[in-house]
Amino acid sequence: MHCSLEWQKLKEGRGESSNDGAMFIEKSGVYLFLFCLKAFPFDTQLLLIMLRLLGNVAEVKELRCHLVSGECLTALSQLLNHKNLEVSYSASRIISLIASEEPETWFYQTSFPRFKVLKQLGEAIDRWNLDAKFVTNYRSLKPILQLLRCPEDIPEVQLWVVWTLANLTNVNPAKYCPLLMEEGGIQMLCCSRFNSATLKISIGTLSVSVMRIGIIIFIIFLFGFQTCL
Numbered sequence: 001m002h003c004s005l006e007w008q009k010l011k012e013g014r015g016e017s018s019n020d021g022a023m024f025i026e027k028s029g030v031y032l033f034l035f036c037l038k039a040f041p042f043d044t045q046l047l048l049i050m051l052r053l054l055g056n057v058a059e060v061k062e063l064r065c066h067l068v069s070g071e072c073l074t075a076l077s078q079l080l081n082h083k084n085l086e087v088s089y090s091a092s093r094i095i096s097l098i099a100s101e102e103p104e105t106w107f108y109q110t111s112f113p114r115f116k117v118l119k120q121l122g123e124a125i126d127r128w129n130l131d132a133k134f135v136t137n138y139r140s141l142k143p144i145l146q147l148l149r150c151p152e153d154i155p156e157v158q159l160w161v162v163w164t165l166a167n168l169t170n171v172n173p174a175k176y177c178p179l180l181m182e183e184g185g186i187q188m189l190c191c192s193r194f195n196s197a198t199l200k201i202s203i204g205t206l207s208v209s210v211m212r213i214g215i216i217i218f219i220i221f222l223f224g225f226q227t228c229l
Contacts, residue, residue, distance in 0.1 A: 025057065099154055141168075
């Protein structure tokens, strides 16, 4: 419990700017994450706090390279199979952000197989319940939407984006439907080219995700934001 409180203080004391993230990296935050993960493997509350903080760091493009290590990627890929769905989701968020970088970033810094992590990511998403409610709260969808610009040869990341948007707009439409429109999400979805391989990863999950987003967007266009409130 004490360790969880300390990480919570650390999370509250760190914003999402590159300076705050750089301070976390400089103070051996990744090492501390791996140490606590080994020391308290069954503390779900601690896991979630650490993963949220690490996710904020991963959102800063310039800092993602510091998360590309064999030990860190091994830990994150193992957490994809965690029995707690939010732990699995939080780990997938970090992996998706890292994987959106150029392949060279990955290959130059670790020999950990990229294709293996991406395969595990796709398999994990396929197991999730689309109606799940998470504590994770997005103030902006831009970090998610930006992943739509990742190369088409990373369908697992595309799948994560679509699943996340479908989940958010389904579980909390009052907040995320207007936010999706305000931040240009509809245009980005319409202009994005989805890799056909994405359908092969998870036909059920992806098709339901796309349909739900499509229906919600259609309703918004017809009747305005009040429909979602």
